[in-house]
Amino acid sequence: MATRMRWLGHACLLFECDGKHVLIDPFLSGNPKAAAKATEVSADFILISHGHSDHVGDAVAIAKRTGATVICNFEISQWLEKQGLKKVHGMLHGGGHTFPFGRVKLTLAFHGSALPDGSNGGNPCGFLLTCNDGKRVHDAADTGLFGDMKLIGEEGIDLALLPIGDNYTMGPDDALRAVKLLNPKRVVPIHYGTFPLIEQDAHAWAARVRKETAALPVVFEPGAWIDVSDARGKDSAQPRVSRGRQPLKRRRAK
Numbered sequence: 001m002a003t004r005m006r007w008l009g010h011a012c013l014l015f016e017c018d019g020k021h022v023l024i025d026p027f028l029s030g031n032p033k034a035a036a037k038a039t040e041v042s043a044d045f046i047l048i049s050h051g052h053s054d055h056v057g058d059a060v061a062i063a064k065r066t067g068a069t070v071i072c073n074f075e076i077s078q079w080l081e082k083q084g085l086k087k088v089h090g091m092l093h094g095g096g097h098t099f100p101f102g103r104v105k106l107t108l109a110f111h112g113s114a115l116p117d118g119s120n121g122g123n124p125c126g127f128l129l130t131c132n133d134g135k136r137v138h139d140a141a142d143t144g145l146f147g148d149m150k151l152i153g154e155e156g157i158d159l160a161l162l163p164i165g166d167n168y169t170m171g172p173d174d175a176l177r178a179v180k181l182l183n184p185k186r187v188v189p190i191h192y193g194t195f196p197l198i199e200q201d202a203h204a205w206a207a208r209v210r211k212e213t214a215a216l217p218v219v220f221e222p223g224a225w226i227d228v229s230d231a232r233g234k235d236s237a238q239p240r241v242s243r244g245r246q247p248l249k250r251r252r253a254k
């Protein structure tokens with residue numbers, strides 16, 4: 001089944017992979033740009049990139065409500081068990097595991113990871129997802145630029161999610177360099193605009209990506225969907241995104 005993704009604001013992403021709902025970094029309560037409520041969002045699996053509150057967010061409450069399995073680094077998985085979660089799956093960097101929706105590999109991220117109560121959140125990570133339809137998605141999560149992004153890119157990325165907010169993560173200049181290292185077919189900027197400190201002009205960044213790289217940048221508002229299985233579009237000025245809950249119509253590959 002085709003893979004699609006909905007940006008729920010900040011770094012929160014909801015994937016539909018092979019009929020499963022895969023929610024990443026579910027910071028919805030207290031997120032001024034949240035496009036869904038923590039009490040309503042669907043989840044079969046929840047991925048957490050690091051311990052900061054704008055990523056752990058509502059994960060515990062959503063996992064308790066939905067029965068979702070939480071996938072994260074080993075230290076955060078232990079912390080989640082102390083919060084009363086039973087279905088947790090700890091992993092560590094470089095390791096992969098195959099789940100019902102596809103394969104997850106933890107990638108490096110240069111950032112912090114202390115948990116909301118001050119507990120040790122281990123090391124932060126990004127994710128490389130290989131969905132059951134073969135599409136590969138890289139969520140760099142919160143990180144600065146690093147040269148080994150080139151190694152991640154060698155795996156062949158259909159869709160990359162990159163932070164551009166600056167201050168806590170890469171800003172637009174380094175995110176542009178990251179696109180050159182990762183060489184994804186399409187790239188979506190995230191982790192910007194949530195608060196004044198990380199305000200950025202995503203459209204200006206997208207114009208630089210179009211000019212300087214082979215990737216197609218896709219800028220959209222929280223709440224919109226993107227069809228990950230869609231072929232690389234030729235008209236980069238009209239990225240294929242949709243608002244609301246209607247499924248995207250498949251367009252013929254060019």
Ligand code: NI
Nearest residue numbers: 050052111142
């Ligand atoms: Ni963070």
Ligand code: MN
Nearest residue numbers: 052054055142
């Ligand atoms: Mn963050």
